[in-house]
Amino acid sequence: MKIVLGITGASGSILARRFLETADAEVHLVISANSDKVIEYETGYNSSDFKKMAAYTYDDTDVAARISSGSFIFNAMVIMPCSMNTLAKIAAGISDSLITRAAAVALKERRRLILVPREMPLSAIALENMTRITRAGGIIAAAMPAFYTKPQTIGDMVDFMVGRVMDLCGMDNILVKRWKGEERD
Numbered sequence: 001m002k003i004v005l006g007i008t009g010a011s012g013s014i015l016a017r018r019f020l021e022t023a024d025a026e027v028h029l030v031i032s033a034n035s036d037k038v039i040e041y042e043t044g045y046n047s048s049d050f051k052k053m054a055a056y057t058y059d060d061t062d063v064a065a066r067i068s069s070g071s072f073i074f075n076a077m078v079i080m081p082c083s084m085n086t087l088a089k090i091a092a093g094i095s096d097s098l099i100t101r102a103a104a105v106a107l108k109e110r111r112r113l114i115l116v117p118r119e120m121p122l123s124a125i126a127l128e129n130m131t132r133i134t135r136a137g138g139i140i141a142a143a144m145p146a147f148y149t150k151p152q153t154i155g156d157m158v159d160f161m162v163g164r165v166m167d168l169c170g171m172d173n174i175l176v177k178r179w180k181g182e183e184r185d
């Protein structure tokens with residue numbers, strides 16, 4: 001399975017790290033310049049550490065990279081975490097970086113595009129942008145943990161969210177603890 005992973009400057013870079021650690025896939029990674037600081041601040045890693053976990057990496061300014069073309073076949077593109085900035089650009093059809101260009105291509109080629117925004121609360125502009133992307137075929141999978149799984153650690157919450165994103169990619173994973181219905185005595 002081939003996955004394009006974009007990391008942008010929203011909070012939640014730990015989600016991307018967990019995806020890179022556990023994905024059963026060939027990951028093609030692009031990290032936005034603005035996410036560098038957030039990665040370091042939140043995880044203690046830097047973007048070079050993240051890049052070592054991917055099969056291929058590209059510079060976000062390289063709009064001529066192979067993943068910018070509709071001829072590059074992949075199973076899904078995930079942008080995780082996805083900033084409101086990147087979300088707005090995709091909703092507006094702006095392709096001024098490799099991440100936004102690859103996302104625009106995913107939409108035009110009708111390939112799976114999964115955005116994992118993290119922001120709260122949400123303005124009408126952000127909500128309208130999410131609706132627009134959904135109508136164009138993208139999937140908004142906001143970073144929202146569940147509590148019915150009784151998470152004990154941040155890692156449990158991260159695994160739930162990353163596992164659900166892997167489900168959306170059609171990727172086998174062991175991160176999601178599947179709901180088996182209410183257990184009764």
Ligand SMILES: Cc1cc2nc3c(=O)[nH]c(=O)nc-3n(C[C@H](O)[C@H](O)[C@H](O)COP(=O)(O)O)c2cc1C
Pocket residue numbers: 007008009010011012032033034035037038041082083084085086118119
């Ligand atoms: C520590 C930190 C946390 C941030 N968290 C968020 C966030 O959760 N959501 C968001 O949309 N932007 C967040 N931002 C702002 C984005 O990084 C900023 O809008 C940036 O321009 C995004 O650029 P990019 O989309 O090219 O990565 C954060 C910035 C910093 C420094």
